[in-house]
Amino acid sequence: MLVSLIRTAILYIAVVAGLRIMGKRQIADMQPNELVITILISEIASIPIQDVNQPILSGITAIALLVAMEVMLSVLALKSGWIRSLINGRPVLVIHHGKIDQTAMKSLRMTVDDLMESLRQNQIFDLEQVEFALVETNGNISIMLKSRYQPLTVGQAGIDSGDKGLPVPVICDGKLQPHFMRALSVSKHKVRGLLKSRKLSPNQVFLMTLDAEGNQTLITKEPKT
């Protein structure tokens, strides 16, 4: 029993480390090869967990090899467009200037129902509104509306709202966030100064965000009941 638990813990660490090395991606955003590798890793890890007769090292080396190959393949794909298209494929236009490309849909084995469903998921209920639609390499569909159906932007309306930059959390749950403070070029001293002006200390703050212009949002911790 204890052996099983220890083996499971070791393999858990190996799988998490492997996935971290491969990088962060949500399942929906994965390329087909990444999805296959992720499933394979979980399958391989499960075998030595279930079968204590199998040397754990065989599972770990198999996981390590898959991760190493995946990383090297992704670096190669980054350097070479040919390898990238070989592994991931290319985006395919299924609506071109408002006209459905039936040949492209056939080659993707995509039905009209699939296309309409994808459009509806993008809040488009009338095919007439679509100028271009592309099936991306991860299977998602990207849509460009005809100009008359595109929403008005602030730029088109001639309103200059000004870019405030990204508000970043400088204190989370009473703890200063040096990583975000560095990104905003704000010192701990300055943050403490801002809090002092409100007669607060960092451990009284639940969330504090700052942007490049110095705008701040501050939420204090609720008193303990």
Next chain:
Amino acid sequence: MTRLITAGILLAFIIGCCAISSVTITSYANNLTELLDDAESVANNGDMEGARALAQKAEAAYTNSEGIMFLFVYHSLVEDLGEELATLPNLATSETKDDFLSQLDLVRVIVTHLRRDNRPSLRSIF
């Protein structure tokens, strides 16, 4: 770049594991085969005491390398080898010479499996 270096380290780790596993198992299998061959020829010459000593030596060699073998080989195969080897010294008497020799053959088959499973071949890969 960091990921590529990590991938390189992982590959080095895998190659290291494979090399250690291959060298360890091959040297252990060779050592054991040598002892078994010697035990067979000594037994065929009628020296059952000598054969018993060699069988005990083979058992001791197994005990010494059992721990590291479990790292690389399917555990049941290592356990089978240990069980079969353990019976050898008791069979090394004049009355049970034939049993001793057939048991030697059985152990030799397990050692061959051990060696063959570790080496990439059509059989072990497919």
